[in-house]
Amino acid sequence: MLRTLVSAAALCGLALSASAETQLLTGGHVFDVERGVMLKDHDILVEDGRIKAVGRKGSLGASGAARIEMQGAYLLPGLSDSHVHLTSRADLHGYRRLAVSTPRSAISGVANAEKTLRAGFTTVRNLGGPGFADVDLKDAIDTGEIPGPRIIPAGHSIGITGGHCDNNLLPYEDKALGGGVADGPWAVRQKVRENKKYGAEVIKFCGTGGVLSKGTTIGAQQFTLEEMKAIVDEAHELGLKVAVHAHGAKGIQTALEAGVDSVEHASLISDDSLKLAVKQGTFLSMDIYVSDFILSEGEAAGILPESLEKEKTVGKAQRERFQAAVKAGAKIAYGTDAGVYTHGLNGRQFAYMVQWGMRPAEAIRAATLGNAELFGLKAEIGSLTAGKRADIIAVKGDPLTNIRELEDVDFVMKDGAVFHNGLAD
Incomplete structure (x- = not known):
């Protein structure tokens, strides 16, 4: 039966x-x-x-x-992924994303959640999406309405005006603004509170420029130490952990000093920052598979030429710093940035983690016990x-x-x- x-x-x-x-x-x-x-x-x-x-x-x-x-x-x-975007599609990058409404993103999220569960990932952190669609997606899964993994939603990613978490694709007349954009310590505290109000269970903010954002520089820090500390202190006061998008060395160091719980990407992390991450027990979520997708299929998916050039400078460097992080004994989270690449292929990163310094058992532990610790779910999963x-x-x-x-x-x-x-x- x-x-x-x-x-x-x-x-x-x-x-x-x-x-x-x-x-x-x-x-x-x-x-x-x-x-x-x-x-x-x-x-x-x-x-x-x-x-x-x-x-x-x-x-x-x-x-x-x-x-x-x-x-x-x-x-x-069951495996877990510390960095996904379930409401995003891998074939819609750059200007193509301007045509996608929040309801349409939510529909994509339903399909992508099922693909993710089918791939063996039973718990994920969704680090950013439009209109709190990831919160509604979580609710639909939790009530048994649709199949999918257990979701820890972040709601809106918090970022500076014109930064990686803003909408930089449209001209001034369109007044386009990312849902989590805020400048100054009190403004970012308000965004943390807003995210909490609408169901976020983790806070994600952008501490440096990014590969896929128009007009940002990977190495440039975004937010001051005072602003980062305001985000982290407010989130922790509300019982929420904090993930920071950070590629550049200066932004990573500042975010570590501010007390973040995980550094996403960590592409150009310095040796001094590695030591600090180890000392503090900060997790590094380094998506070392996704570069292959961006450089091989990104142009056809609409990724901007400037983004492809940025990935060429950061992809291999990130893998080398991942290798250094493993040797340094840093806590490694299993995070893939699924949504940049095709959902359901989350498991492809395991081979890259092994190739760049981990034993198979260590890579599996990152996607099970390691993420369970990062998520605050060690008593439940892992x-x-x-x-x-x-x-x-x-x-x-x-x-x-x-x-x-x-x-x-x-x-x-x-x-x-x-x-x-x-x-x-």
């Missing part, structure tokens, strides 16, 4: 609501994230949407439980241990031997509900 429900759900593209029954995932191998080892021939018992027990095959005494045959697959915690949410994925091959197995996930369970099961194919 369960397999029939799973097949029906896959065919109609709908997620099942959290399961209240007891289920036994049997006949697979379980990845122990904390120790970085694969436990051969282990079962997982799921009850009321949470993991009840993990043990050797046949040892859990699960008589009467609905059995889900894992067929020798490798089981891991490992296959008793009491945590039953977010479970599986692949047919051992990802510790071939990390690219995670680019095509064969089984996805979220909160005890099976969303996809291709193991029987």
